[in-house]
Amino acid sequence: MEQVLSAFREAGCHGTPWFQVTGHEPVVDLPGCPNPATCESMGGLDLGEVTLGVDGATRDEPVVLNQAVTHIGFRKPSSLAVLAASVALASQAGPLLLLDDSGTCAFVVSPGDDPTNLAKHWPW
Known part of the structure:
Protein backbone atom coordinates (compact mmCIF):
# COMPACT_ATOMS: atom_id res chain seq x y z
CA MET A 1 0.00 0.00 0.00
CA GLU A 2 2.73 2.43 1.00
CA GLN A 3 4.72 1.84 -2.22
CA VAL A 4 1.64 2.33 -4.40
CA LEU A 5 0.81 5.64 -2.74
CA SER A 6 4.45 6.66 -3.06
CA ALA A 7 4.39 5.88 -6.79
CA PHE A 8 1.26 7.99 -7.28
CA ARG A 9 2.95 10.85 -5.44
CA GLU A 10 6.19 10.42 -7.43
CA ALA A 11 4.21 10.54 -10.68
CA GLY A 12 2.51 13.78 -9.62
CA CYS A 13 -0.93 12.20 -9.72
CA HIS A 14 -4.00 13.14 -7.74
CA GLY A 15 -7.44 11.59 -7.33
CA THR A 16 -10.20 10.53 -4.99
CA PRO A 17 -9.31 7.62 -2.71
CA TRP A 18 -12.00 4.95 -2.54
CA PHE A 19 -10.10 3.09 0.13
CA GLN A 20 -9.28 3.53 3.80
CA VAL A 21 -5.94 2.97 5.52
CA THR A 22 -5.99 2.47 9.30
CA GLY A 23 -4.15 5.29 11.05
CA HIS A 24 -3.38 7.08 7.79
CA GLU A 25 -5.12 9.72 5.71
CA PRO A 26 -4.81 8.69 2.01
CA VAL A 27 -5.51 12.26 0.86
CA VAL A 28 -2.03 13.13 2.15
CA PRO A 36 -11.74 19.01 -12.10
CA ASP A 46 -6.16 13.05 -12.26
CA LEU A 47 -6.55 9.33 -11.54
CA GLY A 48 -10.25 9.83 -10.83
CA GLU A 49 -11.75 7.55 -8.20
CA VAL A 50 -9.04 5.12 -7.07
CA THR A 51 -9.61 1.69 -5.55
CA LEU A 52 -6.76 -0.38 -4.12
CA GLY A 53 -7.52 -4.03 -3.56
CA VAL A 54 -5.94 -6.09 -0.80
CA ASP A 55 -6.41 -9.86 -0.42
CA GLY A 56 -9.00 -10.69 2.20
CA ALA A 57 -10.39 -7.15 2.53
CA THR A 58 -13.62 -5.80 1.13
CA ARG A 59 -13.64 -2.44 -0.62
CA ASP A 60 -15.16 -0.75 2.43
CA GLU A 61 -12.84 -2.37 4.96
CA PRO A 62 -9.85 -0.32 6.19
CA VAL A 63 -6.45 -1.85 5.46
CA VAL A 64 -3.01 -1.19 6.94
CA LEU A 65 -0.22 0.67 5.19
CA ASN A 66 2.10 -2.33 4.94
CA GLN A 67 -0.42 -4.65 3.21
CA ALA A 68 0.30 -5.74 -0.35
CA VAL A 69 -1.96 -4.27 -3.04
CA THR A 70 -3.24 -6.99 -5.39
CA HIS A 71 -5.10 -4.81 -7.86
CA ILE A 72 -5.75 -1.16 -8.65
CA GLY A 73 -8.81 0.36 -10.27
CA PHE A 74 -9.52 3.82 -11.65
CA ARG A 75 -12.93 5.31 -12.45
CA LYS A 76 -12.97 8.27 -14.83
CA PRO A 77 -9.19 8.80 -14.91
CA SER A 78 -7.16 10.96 -17.23
CA SER A 79 -5.40 8.75 -19.76
CA LEU A 80 -2.08 10.51 -19.13
CA ALA A 81 -2.48 10.05 -15.38
CA VAL A 82 -2.88 6.28 -15.74
CA LEU A 83 0.20 6.16 -17.96
CA ALA A 84 2.25 8.23 -15.49
CA ALA A 85 1.11 6.16 -12.51
CA SER A 86 1.78 2.90 -14.39
CA VAL A 87 5.34 3.89 -15.26
CA ALA A 88 6.01 4.91 -11.64
CA LEU A 89 4.44 1.69 -10.30
CA ALA A 90 6.39 -0.52 -12.72
CA SER A 91 9.65 1.02 -11.52
CA GLN A 92 8.84 -0.26 -8.02
CA ALA A 93 6.84 -3.43 -8.66
CA GLY A 94 8.10 -4.81 -11.95
CA PRO A 95 6.12 -5.36 -15.15
CA LEU A 96 2.42 -4.52 -14.95
CA LEU A 97 -0.45 -5.85 -17.02
CA LEU A 98 -3.12 -3.21 -17.52
CA LEU A 99 -6.63 -4.13 -18.67
CA ASP A 100 -9.66 -2.09 -19.63
CA ASP A 101 -13.02 -2.72 -17.93
CA SER A 102 -14.09 -5.35 -20.42
CA GLY A 103 -10.72 -7.12 -20.52
CA THR A 104 -10.57 -6.76 -24.30
CA CYS A 105 -7.61 -4.39 -24.34
CA ALA A 106 -4.36 -5.19 -22.55
CA PHE A 107 -1.10 -3.29 -22.27
CA VAL A 108 2.18 -4.09 -20.49
CA VAL A 109 4.37 -1.49 -18.78
CA SER A 110 7.84 -2.58 -17.70
CA PRO A 111 10.48 -0.95 -15.49
CA GLY A 112 12.56 1.50 -17.49
CA ASP A 113 9.98 2.00 -20.24
CA ASP A 114 10.11 5.47 -21.76
CA PRO A 115 6.75 7.21 -21.13
CA THR A 116 7.08 9.20 -24.37
CA ASN A 117 7.48 6.01 -26.38
CA LEU A 118 4.66 4.29 -24.48
CA ALA A 119 2.34 7.24 -25.17
CA LYS A 120 2.66 6.57 -28.91
CA HIS A 121 1.06 3.14 -28.41
CA TRP A 122 -1.09 3.87 -25.35
CA PRO A 123 -4.59 2.53 -26.10
CA TRP A 124 -6.47 4.73 -23.67
Whole structure:
Protein backbone atom coordinates (compact mmCIF):
# COMPACT_ATOMS: atom_id res chain seq x y z
CA MET A 1 0.00 0.00 0.00
CA GLU A 2 2.73 2.43 1.00
CA GLN A 3 4.72 1.84 -2.22
CA VAL A 4 1.64 2.33 -4.40
CA LEU A 5 0.81 5.64 -2.74
CA SER A 6 4.45 6.66 -3.06
CA ALA A 7 4.39 5.88 -6.79
CA PHE A 8 1.26 7.99 -7.28
CA ARG A 9 2.95 10.85 -5.44
CA GLU A 10 6.19 10.42 -7.43
CA ALA A 11 4.21 10.54 -10.68
CA GLY A 12 2.51 13.78 -9.62
CA CYS A 13 -0.93 12.20 -9.72
CA HIS A 14 -4.00 13.14 -7.74
CA GLY A 15 -7.44 11.59 -7.33
CA THR A 16 -10.20 10.53 -4.99
CA PRO A 17 -9.31 7.62 -2.71
CA TRP A 18 -12.00 4.95 -2.54
CA PHE A 19 -10.10 3.09 0.13
CA GLN A 20 -9.28 3.53 3.80
CA VAL A 21 -5.94 2.97 5.52
CA THR A 22 -5.99 2.47 9.30
CA GLY A 23 -4.15 5.29 11.05
CA HIS A 24 -3.38 7.08 7.79
CA GLU A 25 -5.12 9.72 5.71
CA PRO A 26 -4.81 8.69 2.01
CA VAL A 27 -5.51 12.26 0.86
CA VAL A 28 -2.03 13.13 2.15
CA ASP A 29 -0.51 10.87 -0.52
CA LEU A 30 -3.30 11.19 -3.05
CA PRO A 31 -4.68 14.73 -2.90
CA GLY A 32 -7.92 15.65 -4.61
CA CYS A 33 -8.01 17.22 -8.05
CA PRO A 34 -7.31 20.95 -7.78
CA ASN A 35 -9.52 21.84 -10.76
CA PRO A 36 -11.74 19.01 -12.10
CA ALA A 37 -13.33 21.19 -14.79
CA THR A 38 -10.07 21.86 -16.64
CA CYS A 39 -7.63 19.28 -15.26
CA GLU A 40 -7.46 16.91 -18.22
CA SER A 41 -7.41 19.65 -20.87
CA MET A 42 -4.49 21.28 -19.03
CA GLY A 43 -2.50 18.03 -18.91
CA GLY A 44 -3.35 17.34 -15.26
CA LEU A 45 -2.79 13.88 -13.84
CA ASP A 46 -6.16 13.05 -12.26
CA LEU A 47 -6.55 9.33 -11.54
CA GLY A 48 -10.25 9.83 -10.83
CA GLU A 49 -11.75 7.55 -8.20
CA VAL A 50 -9.04 5.12 -7.07
CA THR A 51 -9.61 1.69 -5.55
CA LEU A 52 -6.76 -0.38 -4.12
CA GLY A 53 -7.52 -4.03 -3.56
CA VAL A 54 -5.94 -6.09 -0.80
CA ASP A 55 -6.41 -9.86 -0.42
CA GLY A 56 -9.00 -10.69 2.20
CA ALA A 57 -10.39 -7.15 2.53
CA THR A 58 -13.62 -5.80 1.13
CA ARG A 59 -13.64 -2.44 -0.62
CA ASP A 60 -15.16 -0.75 2.43
CA GLU A 61 -12.84 -2.37 4.96
CA PRO A 62 -9.85 -0.32 6.19
CA VAL A 63 -6.45 -1.85 5.46
CA VAL A 64 -3.01 -1.19 6.94
CA LEU A 65 -0.22 0.67 5.19
CA ASN A 66 2.10 -2.33 4.94
CA GLN A 67 -0.42 -4.65 3.21
CA ALA A 68 0.30 -5.74 -0.35
CA VAL A 69 -1.96 -4.27 -3.04
CA THR A 70 -3.24 -6.99 -5.39
CA HIS A 71 -5.10 -4.81 -7.86
CA ILE A 72 -5.75 -1.16 -8.65
CA GLY A 73 -8.81 0.36 -10.27
CA PHE A 74 -9.52 3.82 -11.65
CA ARG A 75 -12.93 5.31 -12.45
CA LYS A 76 -12.97 8.27 -14.83
CA PRO A 77 -9.19 8.80 -14.91
CA SER A 78 -7.16 10.96 -17.23
CA SER A 79 -5.40 8.75 -19.76
CA LEU A 80 -2.08 10.51 -19.13
CA ALA A 81 -2.48 10.05 -15.38
CA VAL A 82 -2.88 6.28 -15.74
CA LEU A 83 0.20 6.16 -17.96
CA ALA A 84 2.25 8.23 -15.49
CA ALA A 85 1.11 6.16 -12.51
CA SER A 86 1.78 2.90 -14.39
CA VAL A 87 5.34 3.89 -15.26
CA ALA A 88 6.01 4.91 -11.64
CA LEU A 89 4.44 1.69 -10.30
CA ALA A 90 6.39 -0.52 -12.72
CA SER A 91 9.65 1.02 -11.52
CA GLN A 92 8.84 -0.26 -8.02
CA ALA A 93 6.84 -3.43 -8.66
CA GLY A 94 8.10 -4.81 -11.95
CA PRO A 95 6.12 -5.36 -15.15
CA LEU A 96 2.42 -4.52 -14.95
CA LEU A 97 -0.45 -5.85 -17.02
CA LEU A 98 -3.12 -3.21 -17.52
CA LEU A 99 -6.63 -4.13 -18.67
CA ASP A 100 -9.66 -2.09 -19.63
CA ASP A 101 -13.02 -2.72 -17.93
CA SER A 102 -14.09 -5.35 -20.42
CA GLY A 103 -10.72 -7.12 -20.52
CA THR A 104 -10.57 -6.76 -24.30
CA CYS A 105 -7.61 -4.39 -24.34
CA ALA A 106 -4.36 -5.19 -22.55
CA PHE A 107 -1.10 -3.29 -22.27
CA VAL A 108 2.18 -4.09 -20.49
CA VAL A 109 4.37 -1.49 -18.78
CA SER A 110 7.84 -2.58 -17.70
CA PRO A 111 10.48 -0.95 -15.49
CA GLY A 112 12.56 1.50 -17.49
CA ASP A 113 9.98 2.00 -20.24
CA ASP A 114 10.11 5.47 -21.76
CA PRO A 115 6.75 7.21 -21.13
CA THR A 116 7.08 9.20 -24.37
CA ASN A 117 7.48 6.01 -26.38
CA LEU A 118 4.66 4.29 -24.48
CA ALA A 119 2.34 7.24 -25.17
CA LYS A 120 2.66 6.57 -28.91
CA HIS A 121 1.06 3.14 -28.41
CA TRP A 122 -1.09 3.87 -25.35
CA PRO A 123 -4.59 2.53 -26.10
CA TRP A 124 -6.47 4.73 -23.67
